[in-house]
Amino acid sequence: MPGVSARGLSHEERRRLAVNLTRVLALYRSILDAYIIEFFTDNLWGTLPCSWQEALDGLNPPQLATLLLGMPGEGEVVRYRSVWPLALLALKSTASALAFTRKPGFRTPSxxxxxxxxxxxxxxxxxxxxxxxxxxxxxxxxxxxxxxxxxxxxxxxxxxxxxxxxxxxxxxxxxxxxxxxxxxxxxxxxxxxxxxxxxxxxxxxxxxxxxxxxxxxxxxxxxxxxxxxxxxxxxxxxxxxxxxxxxxxxxxxxGPTGGDAHSTGPTALPSGTG
Known part of the structure; x- marks a missing residue:
């Protein structure tokens, strides 16, 4: 999946990227902050717009990956069985445009x-x-x-x-x-x-x-x-x-920034604290 790389971006370009990311995250926070178990316990599916439910209902995981992430399998053609709502298509395009690349940078860290x-x-x-x-x-x-x-x-x-x-x-x-x-x-x-x-x-x-x-x-x-x-x-x-x-x-x-040592004493964690 293609994505954004912060390398080479100017200060202003990075600022605009951060603003756009913040806006999208705030708009869809109810979905992004949810745990998988809440899909079942809090009926998250029911909170989606009806038009989204109609478009996504019945799709299996490979089909979702193909349609939502734009990741078709070898020789597979992306086919929509129905017309998707514009809001869902906009979210898909926005997520693709703002996602950070998963590909390695210029070289492996030393x-x-x-x-x-x-x-x-x-x-x-x-x-x-x-x-x-x-x-x-x-x-x-x-x-x-x-x-x-x-x-x-x-x-x-x-x-x-x-x-x-x-x-x-x-x-x-x-x-x-x-x-x-x-x-x-x-x-x-x-x-x-x-x-x-x-x-x-x-x-x-x-x-x-x-x-x-x-x-x-x-x-x-x-x-x-x-x-x-x-x-x-x-x-x-x-x-x-x-x-x-x-x-x-x-x-x-x-190198000079490696983890130096200062102590050989034991460390303990609280038993059940928190």
């Missing part, structure tokens, strides 16, 4: 050149169980929060809706921030705690092989890892320090 499934800027402990796209997001967002922390002097971070804790884990153990994670889904909390234990076990094994890791962490934070005094608080350092080496350091290939 962090995925060696292995498209693993970011070279995150060490193995932070990549485990994380998809490539999420690895990139964790690194970029974590580094942004780190910079904001340094600029503002704020060293305590709250990750609301932390899910499995991948971002919280990286900010706490990878970037040395004091992080409190809040997640309302007990299943995700338990999964996050399981991944915490996995990472801490890997860290302990690495410390036994390389005792300098803990010493470097203590030097970086000034006093070493502190003990959490409140349930759900990680027992990481009280603030950001200088990078230390070892398990959490991506290595020279990561």
């Amino acid at each position: 962090e995925f050149q060696e292995n498209p499934s693993q970011s070279s800027r995150l060490t193995a402990p932070f990549r485990k169980h994380v998809r490539p796209k999420k690895q990139h997001e964790i690194r970029r967002l974590g580094e942004l929060v780190k910079k904001l922390s340094e600029l503002t002097g704020c060293t305590q971070i709250v990750d609301v809706g932390s899910g499995q804790g991948h971002l919280s884990r990286f900010m706490s153990l990878g970037l040395g921030l004091m992080v409190k994670s809040i997640e309302g889904d007990q299943r995700l909390v338990e999964r996050a705690q399981h991944l915490d234990r996995e990472l801490l076990q890997a860290l302990e094994k690495e410390e036994k092989r390389n005792p300098q890791i803990r010493a470097a962490g203590a030097t970086a934070s000034g006093t070493g890892p502190t003990v959490a005094t409140e349930p759900g608080c990680p027992s990481g350092p009280s603030g950001p320090g200088e990078p230390c080496s070892g398990l959490l350091q991506p290595g020279p290939s990561a």
Whole structure:
């Protein structure tokens, strides 16, 4: 499916694109914000205009993909069994015109050149169980929060809706921030705690092989890892320090913006908080 690429757009063109996207999203928010289960529980089908229902009723998923997304199969011709309402056709054309392209850009990001499934800027402990796209997001967002922390002097971070804790884990153990994670889904909390234990076990094994890791962490934070005094608080350092080496350091290939390490203390997520 073709789409828009922000690369090469001027500042004014990007502004107009953002305005158009905002307008369309606001107009169809009731549909876009709905969960699949609400299609059944809240009768979302009944909220569509009758003319839309008549045009779409009875179409199977492949037919919907062909007609709505313009994605016919090989040798298949797009055929409408009836005349579609102008509003539905307009939405289809608008969505196609404003959708961002799914095709890769000019080149693969440097962090995925060696292995498209693993970011070279995150060490193995932070990549485990994380998809490539999420690895990139964790690194970029974590580094942004780190910079904001340094600029503002704020060293305590709250990750609301932390899910499995991948971002919280990286900010706490990878970037040395004091992080409190809040997640309302007990299943995700338990999964996050399981991944915490996995990472801490890997860290302990690495410390036994390389005792300098803990010493470097203590030097970086000034006093070493502190003990959490409140349930759900990680027992990481009280603030950001200088990078230390070892398990959490991506290595020279990561470049100057790679995820540096500041703490070797454990991180904990609240049990059922949220």
